[in-house]
Amino acid sequence: MRMRPGAIGNLTAKLIACLLIVVCFAVGAVGLILPVVPGLLFVAIALMIVARYFPSVDRRLRKNRTIGSYLQSSDGFGGLSFGKKIQYGLLLCLRLFVDAVAFLVYVASKLLGLAVVKYQSYR
Numbered sequence: 001m002r003m004r005p006g007a008i009g010n011l012t013a014k015l016i017a018c019l020l021i022v023v024c025f026a027v028g029a030v031g032l033i034l035p036v037v038p039g040l041l042f043v044a045i046a047l048m049i050v051a052r053y054f055p056s057v058d059r060r061l062r063k064n065r066t067i068g069s070y071l072q073s074s075d076g077f078g079g080l081s082f083g084k085k086i087q088y089g090l091l092l093c094l095r096l097f098v099d100a101v102a103f104l105v106y107v108a109s110k111l112l113g114l115a116v117v118k119y120q121s122y123r
Contacts, residue, residue: 021046024042040100
């Protein structure tokens with residue numbers, strides 16, 4: 001049985017990607033419970049890795065407005081130099097953090113609005 005020259009490298013890349021996906025989802029799950037760990041960041045990274053290796057998941061995720069914008073911005077990631085990849089990763093983390101804070105502010109404002117409506121109904 002002969003293997004293609006790049007087959008082992010491709011298999012290794014897929015195994016490393018699967019390991020990273022499991023680790024990111026695990027850390028993300030812990031982060032959703034504990035406020036110290038940024039859970040949404042790790043879940044988003046895991047989803048981006050999954051989308052890279054599974055085209056059907058990629059198509060489904062690109063339909064989502066928020067996740068699709070992250071995937072679209074990372075399309076040329078493989079062709080970047082190492083320094084640019086680090087820079088992109090840091091900027092992606094900053095963007096995810098800002099989006100998470102904006103989402104939390106949105107949820108808090110909705111909950112506060114519901115609390116005000118409920119309070120006014122008692123008066």
